Amino acid sequence: MNKWIGAGFLALSLTLVGCSQQEKEADKEIQKEETSQSQEVSEATQKGKFEDGVNEEAFQKALASFPATVPEKIVTTSVPLTEMLHILDITPVGVPTSTNPIPVDFDAITRIGSPMAPDLEVISSLQTDLIIGASSLQSSLDQALQGMNLPTAYLPTDSYDDLKLSFKVLGTYFGKEEKMNELLQNIVAKEKELETKAQGKELPSVMLVIGTSDSFMVMNEKSYLGSLVERLGADNIAKSVLKAKSTYSAMNLEDIVVADPDIIFVLASGDHGANEDKFKEEIEKNSAWKQLSAYKNDKIHMLDYSTFGVTSISNVETALTTIADYFYK
Numbered sequence: 001m002n003k004w005i006g007a008g009f010l011a012l013s014l015t016l017v018g019c020s021q022q023e024k025e026a027d028k029e030i031q032k033e034e035t036s037q038s039q040e041v042s043e044a045t046q047k048g049k050f051e052d053g054v055n056e057e058a059f060q061k062a063l064a065s066f067p068a069t070v071p072e073k074i075v076t077t078s079v080p081l082t083e084m085l086h087i088l089d090i091t092p093v094g095v096p097t098s099t100n101p102i103p104v105d106f107d108a109i110t111r112i113g114s115p116m117a118p119d120l121e122v123i124s125s126l127q128t129d130l131i132i133g134a135s136s137l138q139s140s141l142d143q144a145l146q147g148m149n150l151p152t153a154y155l156p157t158d159s160y161d162d163l164k165l166s167f168k169v170l171g172t173y174f175g176k177e178e179k180m181n182e183l184l185q186n187i188v189a190k191e192k193e194l195e196t197k198a199q200g201k202e203l204p205s206v207m208l209v210i211g212t213s214d215s216f217m218v219m220n221e222k223s224y225l226g227s228l229v230e231r232l233g234a235d236n237i238a239k240s241v242l243k244a245k246s247t248y249s250a251m252n253l254e255d256i257v258v259a260d261p262d263i264i265f266v267l268a269s270g271d272h273g274a275n276e277d278k279f280k281e282e283i284e285k286n287s288a289w290k291q292l293s294a295y296k297n298d299k300i301h302m303l304d305y306s307t308f309g310v311t312s313i314s315n316v317e318t319a320l321t322t323i324a325d326y327f328y329k
Contacts (some may be wrong), residue, residue, distance in 0.1 A: 050286040052184045053191070054165050062169045066301075068154045070174060071129030075117045077141060078134040080311045082106065084167050087183065087314065088176040093126045100310050120144060132170075134158075159227035160320075163313045183313065190317045194232065194324045203234040203327055204262035207294070210248060211266070211274025216282055218256075222247040224311045225267060225303070228323050237261050253288040263326060264294040267303050276302050301326060 031193035076082050079102065082095045084172055086103040093113040111128060113119035116135060123131065128150055133141050134145050135154045145152065155169060156162035164184065171180025206229050208219040221230045221239040226247075229236050238244040241259040242252070279302070283289040294300050309320055 004188065038208055051162065052168065052188055053161070054168050055161070056188060059165055059168055062155060062165065063173060066173050067130060067151050068168075071128045071151070073127055074132060075112055075123055075126060075128045075130070076131070076132045077112065077118050077137070078155075078157055079115065080163065080313065081132055081134065081155060084170050084313055087167075088171055088174060088179050090170070090176065091176050093128065094123060101131065101306075114310065115176075116140060118144070119158065123150070124148065152243055158313050159222065159224055159311075160316060161227060163311055163316060167313050182306070187316055190320055191231070194320060197324065198233060199326055201328060203232070204299075205235040205237055205240075205259070207237050207256065207259070207261040207264045209251070209264060209266045209268075209279075211279060212269040216251055216266075216274065218242065218246040218251055219248055219267075220244045220246070225265065225294065225308050225323075226315075228308075228319055229265075232324055234327060253286060257288055257291050260293050262294060262299060264292070264300045264304050265308075265323075265326075266300060267305060 019308050035155055063295065069235035074090070074092040076085060077096050079096055079098050079100045082092070082102055084329065085092055086105060091106075094110045095106050095113045096117065096118070097111040097113050110122065112122045112126075115134065118141070123149065131141075131145070131150055131152045133152065133154050135156045136158055138154045142152070157166060164187065168180060168184065171177055198230075208225050208229065208286070209216050209221065210223075218238045219226050221227060221236055226236055226238070237256070237259040242249070242255055266276075266279050268276055268279050283295070289295055303322075307315055
């Protein structure tokens with residue numbers, strides 16, 4: 001009888017040992033799977049598979065517009081694209097002539113004339129393999145290049161999302177994914193940080209104004225500043241109330257008084273139209289401005305043209321943060 005009991009205990013012990021070993025093996029497999037998943041996430045991030053907010057269809061379409069063989073001699077007619085090439089350590093043979101800043105490292109590079117009217121003789125003399133320009137000027141540049149048989153590719157540069165898309169295209173096409181991902185990840189991190197700050201807060205209604213040489217106009221979401229406001233989730237009255245279809249539209253103060261935006265951002269520069277003094281003159285000239293809550297609450301803010309008047313991939317974090325700070329005060 002005792003022998004049977006002893007044998008039973010032995011069998012039970014062996015069974016428990018076996019189960020314990022199986023559990024340990026199972027735990028090892030789970031840990032192995034978790035480690036593998038963690039590595040996959042890390043590798044995906046390194047390869048640029050993190051969520052960057054770039055429209056995949058638009059990205060693939062833009063990428064497909066570039067030649068199959070990566071060229072050696074590149075000319076760019078766009079200042080924002082020139083900046084992107086510099087960040088990615090790609091040196092073109094020609095860059096645009098512009099009052100807007102070109103990277104200092106490119107000072108010795110041949111200037112090919114203005115983005116709207118480049119010097120075709122200079123471009124030809126550089127034995128260019130590819131001209132990269134802004135989509136907004138494609139029709140005029142294509143017309144100027146007729147008969148020259150020069151490959152061209154165009155990328156959008158007008159809005160916040162345009163900058164991210166174009167930077168991703170250039171980084172991918174030229175095999176500069178590491179630098180590309182580093183900057184895009186920083187931008188995405190800033191977006192998430194600002195989204196967290198916005199939680200539980202009611203965002204203001206906003207009007208965006210730009211000064212020209214003879215008037216002031218409102219800007220909708222298609223403008224660079226408008227795209228930043230839209231990304232942060234605030235209400236741009238040019239879109240929601242005024243129903244402005246054009247990027248820049250004439251102001252109707254009667255409609256603006258009815259809309260009564262909480263905040264007004266004014267983009268004014270003496271070099272590019274009207275300065276701050278001219279805007280103050282505009283307010284004094286038309287008393288309707290003083291009826292606005294933004295005026296009464298001291299919520300009319302002048303913005304730096306160098307940050308908000310020129311699209312720049314390296315400035316987007318600063319631009320987003322500056323606008324967000326006004327919203328969350």
